[in-house]
Amino acid sequence: MSRPLAIDRHGQILQALEAQGSVSVSDLATRFGVSMETIRRDLKALAEEGRLVTVHGGAHRLTNEPSLSRRTIDNAEGKAAIGRAAAELVEDGMAILIDSGSTTLGLAQSLVGRSNLTVLTNSLPIGLLMARTRTIRTILLGGEIEPNDEAAFGLDTLDLIKRFRVDLAFIGAGGISETGDFTDYTRLAAEQRALMMACGQAAYVLADHTKFSKRTPVLITPAPQLAGLITDRLPSQEPAAIAASQKWPIRLAGSSV
Amino acid sequence: MSRPLAIDRHGQILQALEAQGSVSVSDLATRFGVSMETIRRDLKALAEEGRLVTVHGGAHRLTNEPSLSRRTIDNAEGKAAIGRAAAELVEDGMAILIDSGSTTLGLAQSLVGRSNLTVLTNSLPIGLLMARTRTIRTILLGGEIEPNDEAAFGLDTLDLIKRFRVDLAFIGAGGISETGDFTDYTRLAAEQRALMMACGQAAYVLADHTKFSKRTPVLITPAPQLAGLITDRLPSQEPAAIAASQKWPIRLAGSSV
DNA sequence: ACTAGAAAGCCACATAAAGCCACACCAATC
DNA sequence: GATTGGTGTGGCTTTATGTGGCTTTCTAGT
Structure with a gap:
């Protein structure tokens, strides 16, 4: 029998560390089907190379870097569920566009972990994350950087977008009207x-339920x-949610982890 | 020479290495119908040619260029001194271009801490750093991202560079020839x-002394x-350093903190 | 704040897979 | 027919992983 x-x-x-900021020994052990001791030895070796810091129960990313600053993202769980649902639409070999936003x-x-994909984005954190996978080809749509979004906007960005055609485009939004x-x-x-x-053959807007009450x-x-x-999820009392559900096909992401 | x-x-x-990033000895042995020992000899030969690195159980693709994302930056002190010296050339109100590199x-x-500046860069970490100051206007030169440099290169990047004119351009280099x-x-x-x-009215190459021995x-x-x-500093015994000092005006950064 | 139970870490040992080396073998080549 | 270079085999060493016992650290309930 061969050994992975x-x-x-x-x-x-x-x-995983780049994507999530921290990893737990037990999660990794089950994911790879090896014992926790082996994972501990892995983490120890990586820590000696200075690529992460070990903490009780797992490991954490070094904190100096341009992080996808996990600065308290509102409704992180819901957004992660939306992300997983959207990722299911992405097939091997596709080129996709990902807008900026949490x-x-x-x-x-x-x-992260997928391969044979091309990702276009105007977001610096997303660009860094994708590039670091080294298995996903990443194209950054440049332009003037808006500090709040940590993403590029402007004439140059518009111009760059026009030069590409992708299979799927995933777009953010500031809010949803009545x-x-x-x-x-x-x-x-x-x-x-x-x-x-x-830019996409098909485009999806990704917006969590808090957007229904934002104007x-x-x-x-x-x-x-x-x-x-x-x-x-659709807040039933929100007029914006009702109107949106009548206007667009809606795909609900199961919030189950 | 050898058998076909x-x-x-x-x-x-x-x-296979190019496609998967890594290969295992036992997989290759069964795939080619030869013994594991033969595969080991193959990998050893390829490793001596510098085409891959062998690891226990198989081989791994080599990352030819030392990656920026590995946090330990060689000669960090010298590079910081160069950075300070270069920053002295930057005057209030200027637009400057900063190349990627450590x-x-x-x-x-x-x-960081300066204001009333416009910075153009193709480097994602530099772009993020500048944007987060919120006092420096930042323009990211987009394009395809090279994971090792975490920076954009390519036709789109070239095209974007052509659209700008800046006061000063600060350029990196892979090495310095004899x-x-x-x-x-x-x-x-x-x-x-x-x-x-x-792109700049004046351009400076930033390179620390280790570059003199890199070809x-x-x-x-x-x-x-x-x-x-x-x-x-100029390594006096390096022919590359002697030649460079005769060819270009050289500004030595005081390594004093 | 204190403490008991649970979870994680650490160490030593066992084992199986992988690596290495010397030697034998086979098939082309000179 | 001897040579040469690639390949397989067997014995030994090294490495990676798992297991069990013990210690440390975290967490929750009083």
């Missing part, structure tokens, strides 16, 4: 998101490629 | 760096804007 390569495990551990970041995290339409904070961002939709000023003109909305 | 069978095997092993990252770190010229790992990177030089294959064609080299 230890070095592959090391690589995947580091990937919800779309959930999708990127779910794609009419069920998607809205954004600025004119430029709305324009850019509309263009991103048109942002600029309407995003939906492109014909818009295939639906992926969210975690 | 063996040559086929070597090629296919490298191909040395140029030192410059970016020295600029003739004192700057060299790089790939044709594309060399081209891109040359274009970056031409990388592709020559960077210097643009006329190249105003000099900023380094931490």
Whole structure:
């Protein structure tokens, strides 16, 4: 009987670490089907190389770096579920576009470990995350960086988007109006998101349920490629949720972990 | 030379490695119908040619270029000193371009706290760092991301560079040749760096002393804007250092903290 | 704040897979 | 027919992993 390569495990551990910030010994042990002691030895070796720090129960990423700062993401669980649901739509060999935002970041995290994909994004954290997998080809849509989003916006970004065609586009939104339409904070961002939709053969908006109660000023003109909305749950009392459910096909992400 | 069978095997092993990142001895043995010992000899031979690295149980793709994301930066102190020296050239209100690399990252770190600056960069870590200051306007030059550098390279990047003109450009280099010229790992990177030089009214190459003993294959064609080299110290015994000092104005960064 | 139980860590030992080396073998080549 | 280079085999060493016993650390309930 042959033994799986230890070095592959090391690589995947580091990937999981990039995506999640921390990993637990028991999770890794079950995931790889090896004993906890083996995982401990892996983590110890990686820690000696200075690639992570071990903590009781697992390991943690070194904290100096441009992190996908896990700065208290609201409704992290719901966004992770949306990410997993969206990732199921992504098939081997596809080229996809991922917009910036904490919800779309959930999708990127779910794609870690996949290979034979091409990801276009205007988000720096997503770009770094994807590039570090080393198995996903990553193209960054450059432009002027908006510090709040840590993503590129602007004329150059619009221009770059126009040069590509992808299989799927996953778009964020600032909020959802009472009419069920998607809205954004600025004119430029709305324009850019509309263009991103048109870049894909099919486009999905990723928005968690908190967006139904958010109103942002600029309407995003939906492109014909818009295939639906992926969210975690529909707040039944929200007019925006009711309107949206009548307007777009909605895919509910099971919040079960 | 060798049996045709063996040559086929070597090629296919490298191909499998390219596709999967790693291969196991036992898998290859069953796949080719030969003994594990033979596969080991194959891997050993390929490892001696520098085409892969052997690990217990198989082999792993080599990452030719030392990765930036491994946190231990060689000669961090010298690079920080170079960064401070370069930062002194940057005046209020300027627009500057910062190339990717660990040395140029030192410059970016020295600029934290400054304001009224515009920074163009193709490096994701530098872009994030600058954007997070919120006082420095940041423009990211997009394109395909090279995982080792965590920076954008490619046709789109070249195209974007051409659209800007900056006051100062700070360029990295893979190595310095015996003739004192700057060299790089790939044709594309060399081209891109040359274009970056031409983007500035004046351009400086930032390279610490370890670069004088590094030889990388592709020559960077210097643009006329190249105003000099900023380094931490000149290894007197290195022919590359002597040649460079005769060819370019050199600014030595005081290593004093 | 204290303490008991549970979970995780550590160490030593056992074992199976992998690596290494010397030698034998086989099939082309000169 | 001798030579040469690739390949397989057997014996030994090394490495990776699992297991059990013990210690340490965390957590929750009083």
